[in-house]
Amino acid sequence: MARTARRRQPVDEWLPLTDVLAEIGITRATYYRWRNRGYGPEVKRLPNGHLRVRRSVLDAFLNELETV
Numbered sequence: 001m002a003r004t005a006r007r008r009q010p011v012d013e014w015l016p017l018t019d020v021l022a023e024i025g026i027t028r029a030t031y032y033r034w035r036n037r038g039y040g041p042e043v044k045r046l047p048n049g050h051l052r053v054r055r056s057v058l059d060a061f062l063n064e065l066e067t068v
Contacts, residue, residue: 014052017043023058 003036015023020041021031034040041061 012054012056014044014062015055015058017053019060020053062066 013018017028017031021028023029031040035043041053041057043053045051
C-alpha cells in the first residue's frame with residue numbers, strides 16, 4: 001500500500017519582496033525610501049541578493065499600521 005506524501009505548509013513562510021509590496025500596496029521606490037528611513041518590515045537578504053520577509057513580521061507591521 002503506497003502512502004502519498006503530504007507536503008506541510010510552513011508555519012512562518014518567507015515572502016518575496018514583490019508579494020509584500022503588493023500586499024502593503026506600495027511601490028518598490030516607496031519601500032526603499034521607507035527602508036532608508038528605518039521604516040517598514042524587517043527583511044532578510046538571501047545569498048543571491050533577493051529580499052524576503054517573514055509572514056509573521058509582515059502581519060505585525062500591518063497591525064501596527066492599523067493602530068496608528
